[in-house]
Amino acid sequence: MKSRLIAAAAAAALAVGCAGTGTGQGTESASASQPKASNARPRYTPPEDPYPSTYRAYPGVPTAIVGATVFDGEGGRIENGTVVLLDGRVQAIGGPDTPIPDGATRIDGAGRWVTPGVIDVHSHLGNYPSPGVDAHSDGNEATNPVRPEVWAEHSVWPQDPGFSRALANGGVTTLQILPGSANLFGGRGVTLRNVPARTMQGMRFPGAPRGLKIACGENPKRVYGNRNTMPATRMGNIAVMRATWQRAIEYRERRARDPNTPRDFQLETLVGALDGDILVHNHCYRADEMAIMLDMAEEFGFRISTFHHAVEAYKIPDLLRARGACAAMWADWWGFKMESYDAINENIPFVHNAGACAIMHSDDSNGIQRLNQEAAKALADGRRAGVEIADEVAWRWLAINPATALGIEEETGSLRVGKRADVVLWNGNPFSVYTRPQQVWIDGALLYDMNNPRLRPVSDFELGQPGEGDVK
Amino acid sequence: MRRLGILLAGIAALASAPLLAQTIAITGGRVVVGDGTPAIEGGTVVIRDGRVVAAGANVAVPAGAQVVDARGKWVTPGVVAGFSRIGLVEVDAVGETNDISANGSPFSAAIDVAPAVNPQASSIAVSRAAGVTRAVVSPGTGRSIFAGQGAVIDLAGDMEPITRARAFQFIEFGEAGSDDAGGSRASAHVLLRNALREARDLRLPVGSRPASPAPAGGGALPEDRAENPYLMSGAQRSDDVLLTRFDAAALVPVLQGRQLLLVHVERASDILQTLALKQEFPNLRLVLVGATEGWRVADRIAAARVPVIANALVDLPATFEQLAATQSNVGRLHAAGVRVAIGMINDDEARQVRLSTQYAGNLVGIARLPGHQGLSWDDAFAAISSAPAEVLGLGNEIGSLRAGRRGDVVIWDGDPLELSSGVEAVWIDGVRQDLTNRQTRLRDRYRDAQEGALPNAYDPR
Numbered sequence: 001m002k003s004r005l006i007a008a009a010a011a012a013a014l015a016v017g018c019a020g021t022g023t024g025q026g027t028e029s030a031s032a033s034q035p036k037a038s039n040a041r042p043r044y045t046p047p048e049d050p051y052p053s054t055y056r057a058y059p060g061v062p063t064a065i066v067g068a069t070v071f072d073g074e075g076g077r078i079e080n081g082t083v084v085l086l087d088g089r090v091q092a093i094g095g096p097d098t099p100i101p102d103g104a105t106r107i108d109g110a111g112r113w114v115t116p117g118v119i120d121v122h123s124h125l126g127n128y129p130s131p132g133v134d135a136h137s138d139g140n141e142a143t144n145p146v147r148p149e150v151w152a153e154h155s156v157w158p159q160d161p162g163f164s165r166a167l168a169n170g171g172v173t174t175l176q177i178l179p180g181s182a183n184l185f186g187g188r189g190v191t192l193r194n195v196p197a198r199t200m201q202g203m204r205f206p207g208a209p210r211g212l213k214i215a216c217g218e219n220p221k222r223v224y225g226n227r228n229t230m231p232a233t234r235m236g237n238i239a240v241m242r243a244t245w246q247r248a249i250e251y252r253e254r255r256a257r258d259p260n261t262p263r264d265f266q267l268e269t270l271v272g273a274l275d276g277d278i279l280v281h282n283h284c285y286r287a288d289e290m291a292i293m294l295d296m297a298e299e300f301g302f303r304i305s306t307f308h309h310a311v312e313a314y315k316i317p318d319l320l321r322a323r324g325a326c327a328a329m330w331a332d333w334w335g336f337k338m339e340s341y342d343a344i345n346e347n348i349p350f351v352h353n354a355g356a357c358a359i360m361h362s363d364d365s366n367g368i369q370r371l372n373q374e375a376a377k378a379l380a381d382g383r384r385a386g387v388e389i390a391d392e393v394a395w396r397w398l399a400i401n402p403a404t405a406l407g408i409e410e411e412t413g414s415l416r417v418g419k420r421a422d423v424v425l426w427n428g429n430p431f432s433v434y435t436r437p438q439q440v441w442i443d444g445a446l447l448y449d450m451n452n453p454r455l456r457p458v459s460d461f462e463l464g465q466p467g468e469g470d471v472k
Numbered sequence: 473m474r475r476l477g478i479l480l481a482g483i484a485a486l487a488s489a490p491l492l493a494q495t496i497a498i499t500g501g502r503v504v505v506g507d508g509t510p511a512i513e514g515g516t517v518v519i520r521d522g523r524v525v526a527a528g529a530n531v532a533v534p535a536g537a538q539v540v541d542a543r544g545k546w547v548t549p550g551v552v553a554g555f556s557r558i559g560l561v562e563v564d565a566v567g568e569t570n571d572i573s574a575n576g577s578p579f580s581a582a583i584d585v586a587p588a589v590n591p592q593a594s595s596i597a598v599s600r601a602a603g604v605t606r607a608v609v610s611p612g613t614g615r616s617i618f619a620g621q622g623a624v625i626d627l628a629g630d631m632e633p634i635t636r637a638r639a640f641q642f643i644e645f646g647e648a649g650s651d652d653a654g655g656s657r658a659s660a661h662v663l664l665r666n667a668l669r670e671a672r673d674l675r676l677p678v679g680s681r682p683a684s685p686a687p688a689g690g691g692a693l694p695e696d697r698a699e700n701p702y703l704m705s706g707a708q709r710s711d712d713v714l715l716t717r718f719d720a721a722a723l724v725p726v727l728q729g730r731q732l733l734l735v736h737v738e739r740a741s742d743i744l745q746t747l748a749l750k751q752e753f754p755n756l757r758l759v760l761v762g763a764t765e766g767w768r769v770a771d772r773i774a775a776a777r778v779p780v781i782a783n784a785l786v787d788l789p790a791t792f793e794q795l796a797a798t799q800s801n802v803g804r805l806h807a808a809g810v811r812v813a814i815g816m817i818n819d820d821e822a823r824q825v826r827l828s829t830q831y832a833g834n835l836v837g838i839a840r841l842p843g844h845q846g847l848s849w850d851d852a853f854a855a856i857s858s859a860p861a862e863v864l865g866l867g868n869e870i871g872s873l874r875a876g877r878r879g880d881v882v883i884w885d886g887d888p889l890e891l892s893s894g895v896e897a898v899w900i901d902g903v904r905q906d907l908t909n910r911q912t913r914l915r916d917r918y919r920d921a922q923e924g925a926l927p928n929a930y931d932p933r
Contacts, residue, residue, distance in 0.1 A: 131795075218565075315921055332824075335564065336563070337563060337565040346915050369787075379892075433890055433891045436841060467796030470796070471798060471800055472788075
């Protein structure tokens, strides 16, 4: 089995390597310095993207949703709006006079809302799937606080029934699966299309950058401190992180000088983060710790895309804004641990109002089914505290902001013409508790329809079990 | 506020009674009685001496009443959290503050949460500000399927939280019960049967009578005699027993049907096995807790006339005992004639009972979807007010605005089940409540995160 995989990887390397030598780290100069032998086998070049996406858009039909209230995901709103989906892309968005292609299926959106699909930057569907038995506990490689060499995608079980709930009840079309936070460096995250598939690769978002999960605070120091190993304190957390980033910088220099430097999969991930190819997602609750992490990013020259579980972001929105880091937050989770003790319901609107990038995230197989409701609560609490944010602007928390945090904002996250047609038609105002997705399209393919039981995905796990195919 | 607390502490014995003989009339609001009846536009709610006197359309405002204008608002009974662990925890992961379970205790069924409830827990004030006025508080299991005796509490800002102590016994009887019983459901069943028989076999000391007055000059502690004479040291037992005397004595009221037995089961077959206990122990007053797969045997639950406290929105096969999970469970049970209340079972139950309104609202929402079964708005609100009260046998005391109920009233700025709505005022036992808490204080401190001439720590208080 192992040798077959290596052979396959080598074959893929040949194909990908040819196209991508321009970005290889010094491979051209290295080969130039070596004596050429006409019969020598081509030097092995690792593929830039092993385990590549095999996702292809599912078939769709030209579709026009007319007469709906449209939130475009970037803060725009259209009443009596029209959204046209064609060839998997948003072909048009506008008012009632928007041209509709001949033969397009017209869907009456009167009294309904259209939004871009919900994007969750923080999910453990697939690596902490249902049922949550030990055999499925694949989110934390808690064997060393520094594990950047593990990739969450290698833990994702595509048959997790949670994916379908997020689609049908939550209108989630894209989500990032992250490793857990037991480790300081938890490993790489992967961004998925929320489609049923036989393989993880069948869900991988084509071209989406990978993430790097790092963690501050209580979890790493508790996990390793309990084993009497470093880190056992917050200062230990920082010390191990700094030493590790320094190793990565030295590795990058060594590789640049000598391409034959043996590959180090730990440090390769970190070099990807230093180079900006891998986006840093930092589990960090407390304001003071976020401030330290922002300085650490400057010290070593990486950028923090997003602080996750940023319960105290409201205390430092000025810092977040100045450094361009997003804060991914819950509406009202609090008090489950010390570092979540200072949560306030107005966290997201306060961060948004200060001009920083605010994101609603779930970290939860139930919460991911109601991110629209979570946003609604935060929005209302903000308004009661005097922060007026329009509904359509608040939808950014679920759309363009998380898309930007994941580096896929050119592809999805709003209803711009030419973007992927990831669209939810809601059966009412999506900020109402009484509203649910009526239909959900991913790349223009209708993959959920509340009126059509055949468009209700059932995972392999659920087949032959009580409740198979039931409404959920 | 603090003076109020001291005053309350001073009259602890009367704490469940209101402080002041005050009459309050809340007028002009959309009044939800909470018993499943439709809302009343422009209704009036009158509270006197801590109790609801009247609620409805043609209610006169008594002379001298303090009038609260609720025009454009909604007026409801306070939310009753149908299953929770509120007041037993400050921070979950800080073990010193967590009194849910006692893994090292020699006792099980005898455990009584009432003295552990902390009325000053942050979660009490946070939940009160969200309109929750009463809660069912259950201990969690330690080394036995018996968790002990839970209470019904109020969430007022005083030092006397207990509405009814020892309102029920809670047991784990599914996957968790199997674990507690040493590794199998079969073991849990034999543990339960043995324990109830040990309770049955307790004998009072010769010559004593249940509930007889304490003899002058001492003897048994008064609460033992008044509530449970089987605790007296002279009570006789066989040598062949597993339970401590305290634990066995605590199960006597369960066996006799004087105390509810709340049983946490999820799987359909576990539900049926629980219902079957009534054949063996006919006086048991059972309540099913959880019952994720209840819809599959809804007719059997209805026929047994056993009420259910269920999670509202569980729809994942999170465990193998919840394979048939669906958000339509509550609606299907209700439609089958089962009395269902919404609770929070293993769902942030120590801190997030304020989600009850959102959960109930979701059940109204799914009622519009093909194939789903939800609840009407009126039934959904009842599922977080009168239904949990009735399930706990307190329907005459709390959970609705019917005359004679305790004066637990909430004014909302909109539909209480809607996400955009907020709480404007709360009364508990007729006493107007403070709605500030740590979260609102932090909010106010950081409304402008920029620090001024001095750090935020010097903000005016």
